[in-house]
Amino acid sequence: MFVSLLSCVDMCHFSCRHCMSYPFAEIEPKWQQWWEEQGLYRSSERPGIPKFYVLDMFPYPSAAGLHIGHPEGYTATDIVARYKRMRGYNVLHPMGFDAFGLPTERYSMQTGIHPRIATEQNVANFRRQLKMLGFSYDWSREIITTDPRYYKWTQWMFTLLYNSWYDPEHQKARPISELPLPAGLTDPLELQAYQDRYRLAYLATMPVNWCPELGTVLANEEVDEWREKGYTVEQRSMQQWMLRITAYAERLLQDLELLQWPESTLEMQRNWIGKSLGATILFPVHGHPGLSIEVFTTRPDTLFGATFIVLAPEHPLVEQLTTPEQRPVVESYRQEVAQRLERERLEQERPKTGAFTGSFALHPATGEKLPIWIADYVLLHYGTGAIMAVPAHDERDHAFARALGLPIRQVVTPVNGDSWDITEAAFTADGIACNSTAEGISLDGLPTPQAKERILQWLEATGHGRRSVSYKLRDWLFSRQRYWGEPIPILYYEDGTRRALQLDELPVVLPERVAFLPTGRPESPLAAIREWVFIQDPKTGKPARRETNTMPQWAGSCWYYLRFLDPHNDAWFCDPEKERYWMQPNGVDLYIGGAEHAVLHLLYARFWHKVLYDYGYVSTPEPFYRLFHQGLILGEDGRKMSKSLGNVINPDDIVARYGADALRLFEMFLGPLEATKPWSTKGIEGIARFLNRLWRLIVEEDGSLSPSITDDPLTEEQEFLLHSTVKKVSEDIEALRFNTAIAQMMVFVSEVQHMERRPRALLEPFLLCLAPFAPHIAEELWHRLGHTDSIHTQRFPDYDPQKATPRQIEVVFQVNGKVRAKAQIPFGLSEEELRRMALEHPNVLRFISGRSIRQTIVIPNRLVNVVVD
C-alpha cells in the first residue's frame, strides 16, 4: 500500500511536469541543430568591423564529464558573446580541449584504455555536453592540444625558447646565434655549455619531486594533492629542462599595469614574482685574500648590526670555508638538512639550527671579524644564498642568535624615542639609526629611508656593494617523465652535443605503442621504445637519441588563444594578419575562468606571449586584457562538491529535467558571478517557473499563439517598462552583473502577465534582451511570433533614456535624517517645489513644530531632509 501510494504520487508528479512545462526537450535540440546548419556562430575576419574576442579557459576533458561549475563561466562568456554580436561586433568565441596530462594517463593505467582513445571518448562527451547547453561557439575552430597538428607548434615554440637568449640591454629575447661569445671559444661542447647559460630553455641538474608510483616528477603545486591520495614523493637530483621565466620577471611585473584583472589576481602575481629592492654587499673572508661572500639584504641601513654571516647549507663556498676542525659538524649538518628536505617542509616555526664553518668574514665598514655559519633558514635559490645576520632587526636572525648564543647589536631605535628590549624581540620597523659609525661613514640619527640611501652611496663609492633587486620567481621546471605529453623536440648525439629539431622536422609524434606502467626508473615510458628513441638523424646522418621527457600540462594552454585565430594553418602557428585583426589592440577582450589559474597558467601564458612579442610574432605585449574569475559553485549543503560527499550535481540531469535555458539562467541568477555560492534545487524551480510564465504570455495551452498578442502601440507605462528593462539588461551585461539583469526580466514578465493586451512591440524587444541568456526559448518564441530569421542575428534593442525614466517617482521627506513621510511626485520636480511640499506635509510639520529649521537638503527625485534643532 505504501509502495503504491508512492508510485501514484510519482506518476502524478511526472505527468504534471510534462503537461505544464514548456517543451524545452523538443525545442532546444531543434534550434541547436538549426543554428549549426545555418553556421550562425561561424566567424571570420571582417576588416572595418570592430572585433570582440571572448574566451573561456578551455576544459581538461576528464572521464567524469562536465562539472556543474563549467557552465557557469561558459554561460557568462556566451551571454557576452551573443550580446556583442547583437551589438554589431564581429565576435570570436571559440572552444577547445586541453587534453594532455596526468589524470588521463592515470585513468589509462587503471583501465588499460590508451590515453589517446580515452581522450577521444572524453572529448566527445564534453563536446556533446557543451553543445547541449547551446553555447554559441564557432566549432569549426575547435582545437585539441593532443592533436599532432596542434602540438607541432607547441614543440616549435619550445625550440624558439631553446634557440633564444634574453638580451638584458635591449630587454628582449634574441636568437641564440646573436649571443656575443667570448674570444677563442671554438670547442663545440664548451660553446654549448656557454650558450646553455643563456638559453631560455636549458638543462639543469637539480633536486625535484619524484613519485615512484606515478613514475614521474611532479610540480611543487602537485605534490600535496598526490600525497593526500597516499602516494610517496621524494627528492631526487635529476637533469631537467627549465624555462628561464626569471628573465622576464620585471616585464611580467610591470605589464600587470596594463591589465584589467581582479585585484586579488594581480596581487598574487606580484607576490609570486616577489620583487625586493635592496643591496648586495661584499664581505671579504678572513685569511682568504680575494675571496668575498656576497649577501643580499633589503635593509642595508642595518649593516652595523650584522654580527655574523649565514650561508645556505648547499652554498658552493661552504666546502672552501669549512675548517678541518669544523668539517665533521658541518658535514653532518648538511646531511641532516638534505634528509629534512625529503620530509614535509611545512612545520611552521621550526627551531633554528645551524653549524659554524670555522671561518670569519670581515665587516666592510668596521673590519670586525664575523663568524660564518650555515643554516637551513637561508635558502640557496633566493638572493645570493647568503645573508648578513642582523639579529636586532630581523626576526629569523634574532631567533637564530638566541638559539645559538650569538651577539645581538641594536642599530635602529623606534622613531618615537621609546626604548626597545632587543634581547626580547627584533625591532623590524623603520626607525632612527644608531651605533652606526665607522671611519668615513656614519648613519647615526638618520631615519631608515635616508640611512638606506646614505649607506648605498657609501657601498657604491667604496666598492663594498651595490644596489640590487631580487625576485622570488624561479625558473620553470618544464620536463615530465610521462607518456601523455608533448615530446620535447631535442636530439642528442654521441659526442655530447645536441640540437633542437627544425620546423620541417616537427611534429615529433608521440609513439602509439607504449607500456604505461611506471618502470620505477626515473625516466619516461618513452625511453623504453628503443626504435623511437634511437634514430639516424636525417639532417646530419649521425646516430642520435631523442629526448624522452615530455612537456608539462601547462604547455598546450600557453598559446591556445592564438591558435583559435587560425586553427587549420599548417604553415604557421597563426597567420600574422589574422593575429593583428583579432588581437589588436587589446588581445583577448574578455577571458573568464577559475581563480585556481591565477599564477600558473596566467603567468606561463604571459611569459610565452612576451617571447613571441619580442620576435614580432604577436602584436600585443599581453594576451589577456580583461580577466574575470567565476566563483565556485558549492553543493546544496554548502560544502565543496565531491563524489565522496555525494553532493555532486550533474549538468546532464539538470538539463533533462529543466532544460538548458533554465540551467544557464539559474547559474547566472545564483549570485554575483565572482562569488562562491551554493547550488539550490529549489532555486532552479523558480527559474523554471519564470520560463513557463514567459511561455504562457505568448503560447496557449493548445500550442496556438495567444490571442492577447496585439499590434497596439505601447502605452506610456509599457514604454517605461520596456525601456527601463532594456537599460538595466544592457548595462548589467556590460558589467557582468547577470543576476540583476535576470531579476529585471522577471519583473518584466510579472508585469506583462497582468496585461490583457500584449503588444508585439513590447514582447519582441524583450525577447531580444532574453536571447543572450536563454537562446532556445527566445528563438522559439521569436519564431512563434512569426519571424523566420534567427533572433540571434537581430540588433540588440536600444533604449531611450527619456522613456527609461518613470513619470511618477516616490520621494521621502526626512526630519533630521529620519523618514517621516513619502510622496508621489512627477519626475524632475524642481527643488523649490519639493522643499515646499515637504514643509507642508502634515507628518513633517508634526516633527518640526516648535523647533527652528536650520537647514533643508533637497536631492531632486530622491528626498528632502529638514534639519531642525
Add this chain to the structure above:
RNA sequence: GCCCGGAUGGCGGAACCGGUAGACGCACGGGACUUAAAAUCCCGUGGGGUGUAAACCCCGUGCGGGUUCGACUCCCGCUCCGGGCACCA
C-alpha cells in the same frame, strides 16, 4: 605570521557616486481554482510596539568608535569566515 577578499531577513542575494535597507528568487503563512492533490493565480512575510481602523512609533546591514544634514556605503580600531603566500633576508 604576511597579503588579498568578504560579513545585509529563515536562505541565495539587491541597494550604481554617501540619499527610502531588504529588489528578484527560494522558503514559509493565508486565500482562489479543484472531489482531492499537483500545477497555476492572488495576498502577506526583518524584529518589536501603539491603535477599532486609517495610520503611526522604536530598533535593525558582524562588533566598538568617528566624519556627515544623512553611513550597508567613507575613516580608525577589533571579531569571525574564505582564498593566496609562507624561514624570500
